[in-house]
Amino acid sequence: MSEKGDIVKVEHLEDGQVWRILLNTPKANILDGAKCAELTRLFEVAADTPALKA
Secondary structure, eight states: OOOTTOSEEEEEEGGGTEEEEEEOOGGGOSOOHHHHHHHHHHHHHHHTOTTSOO
16 A cells, blocks of 8 residues: 555555555655654555454
8 A cells, every 4th residue: 555655654464454544755754744744644545444453
């Protein structure tokens, strides 16, 4: 779900049951508009992913 240069990276663990979400801007790991938008999109995808544990 992430590519080189993404501002937010997602690691799928435990056969997709767990997602680790990482901010990928080490010098500025603050929540700006772009990161908030990407996190919102990821949370919407997560809500529609039955295998993901809450």
